[in-house]
Amino acid sequence: MSEDQKKQLEQQLWNIANTLRGKMNADEFRDYILGFIFYKYLAEKMEIYANSILKSDDIKYKSINENTSQGKEYIQAIKEESLEKLGYFLKPAELFSEVAKRGNSDVEGENNFILQDLQKILNNIQLSTMGTESEEDFDNLFEDMDLNSTKLGKTPEARNEIIAKVLSHLDKIDFKLEQTELDVLGDAYEYLIGQFASGAGKKAGEFYTPQEVSKVLAKIVTTGKSKLKSVYDPTCGSGSLLLRVAKEVTEVSNFYGQEMNRTTYNLARMNMILHGVHYRKFNIKQEDTLEHPQHLDKQFEAIVANPPFSAEWSANPLFTSDDRFSQYGKLAPGSKADYAFVQHMIHHLSENGIMGVVLAHGTLFRGGAEQHIRKYLIEDRNYLDAVIGLPANIFYGTSIPTCIMVFKKCREQPEDVLFIDASKYFEKVKTQNVLKDEHIDKIIDTYRNRLEEIKYSKRILLKEIIKNDYNLNIPRYVDSYNAEIDIDIDKVASDLKSLEKEMKLTDKIILDFCIELKIATPF
Known part of the structure; x- marks a missing residue:
């Protein structure tokens, strides 16, 4: 076709x-x-x-x-x-x-x-x-x-x-x-x-990740792989992100997901079946992922997610003995569940797996319990592989800029973290900013080859991140600021003097013409 x-x-x-x-x-x-x-x-x-x-x-x-x-x-x-x-x-x-x-x-x-x-x-x-x-x-x-x-x-x-x-x-x-x-x-x-x-406004985020963001996540978690034993999305929405991963490899043996909203859960199951995924190859559950996880006994080779930004959760003290959270020493704040989702996903990530999660920028630098969790992930475990800044206004229902955090348990380059600032690379389509194929390819090529490019990407040693108190704010590490051109004041003054001389000469020529023609002068 x-x-x-x-x-x-x-x-x-x-x-x-x-x-x-x-x-x-x-x-x-x-x-x-x-x-x-x-x-x-x-x-x-x-x-x-x-x-x-x-x-x-x-x-x-x-x-x-x-x-x-x-x-x-x-x-x-x-x-x-x-x-x-x-x-x-x-x-x-x-x-x-x-x-x-x-x-x-x-x-x-x-x-x-x-x-x-x-x-x-x-x-x-x-x-x-x-x-x-x-x-x-x-x-x-x-x-x-x-x-x-x-x-x-x-x-x-x-x-x-x-x-x-x-x-x-x-x-x-x-x-x-x-x-x-x-x-x-x-x-x-x-x-x-x-x-x-696109027509659902704020509610769209409950069930859909824009395809270009799905592509970026899918290409990241399939890096170096042609087949996957399993792929998992703990906030799977309509299942589109899981299915996007399948398009990047020749085979995915099993799809796993969890979705809290009943209507969206139905949509995810329909989407799986309609894409030809056999009923034995997918396992989608309907429950609150953080409060009632359904796949605790499993680890996955690829994990992708676009969890709700800064959602509330119970942060029940009982979770301090939950295997997903106990080793960190602190729980994510009840008012911001972002790192609770990250911890949950890390728990499910296999030793040879790659995990990509979309988060709000605040997760990169907020203090308190979130900083404590970042410290554990970066210094104690060394799981953070890359931080990718995305353009603002690419998600339906919110205009905030977002980022992708990439985690691996066995990193090939454990001495540094790759930072990519892709926030200025997009095309405006009506009211949305859109990542085109060339923007996606640039992100993926930079990530897979760990390339450094002025004002776009840089590999940062762990000791520098530790020195910055685990602050991952991208502008700290990738200077994408376009400085204004220096102005030579002396040259400007000289140019103005020259211009003044030319104006006086022109005025004299006009005056001579007016006298010769016996007409009133404009001065």
Whole structure:
């Protein structure tokens, strides 16, 4: 698929999404449209898989009569295979295309009211997984799609009309799922999530990291690796950051994540499945990561995160005996959980792993408990590998400048820390600052080769950081200040004198012309 075709598909989906826009706010219509796209994906995968099983019998899945004994036998056999392979099951009559067709039927006497059937089908997808390995991955996956909500329309008929219209538009789009080498739908889904984030204001940070920042993090944690055993995001949002890491290597064996918000947790699971990640290869949990961690017994080869900036947490004294925090001697402040997330991630980082986390700039220099934690990480453990300053206004919902801190337990250059000031390298697009590919490449090339460049990057010896009381503020180490040009006052005075002489000469010439022409002088 060409880039133009890809953009055309993205625009088509966004136009369909806007069919619902007038009915509800961005958060709500996001949940419906992404849910419908996901249902279409599941149905088409189901049909493709069932047809492959039936190929030897020269039968198409849609043609099976569910009411005959032979049809029931076929369906039962396919159900068993589908639950094992795909993790869920849909009957022929439950396929997206069949429901869309019924909802938009204009055949006289045929009932085109599909709301109840559609709600039941969405529930059936979850129910089909009960008692199987995939049960947790599909549990309440469609709970945010209340088809009886008055936000879709005041009457059942009005709701049915708008939903049937959306299904009809979606049904006409070919997701090209049979071309397994393409991830057309996955890319389009990411595009939609990004579009919703750009319109969601401050709330966008709850579920989405801008793709260019995701690229930087993903490229950093995959440095020197073509395969990963595992990747983990303790604040995974929609899962986009985890999936971005997978694009930088040939294979990721397992994806792990945790997300506190229930709606966003559902979105993350949908996103995984829709990108072709098998249900056995991802483990996404819904809980508060700091208060109720779900993967404590595991270590990960790559860890990425964009945790909420300066969020509150309990900082319960009981955590001083928690293995994640006990060795530091102090807990992160209750009003600023940034370093609690860092400590949590360090606990999960394997000896050969790389960890990249986006943080607010205050984490680089604030005192108190945070300074104490920095001291432990830098001097006692020597885990800090790099500090990268990003431009302001690149995140949705906040204009503050941010940074990326990179940690390794086994550092190749343990004698220094690399500082990169990339804050001035961006392109302004409307109201947002955006990192372009050349800006990203510059950051990654500098990091991987530990390059030094005047006003951009510098390797700083540990003893200098220690001497500065573990203050990591980037301007201390990378002088990106553009000094004003020195002004030679004597030369300026001389130039002014010359200019005054020229003006007097010009005035005399004008005066002579006026006398000769017998007209009034301008002086």
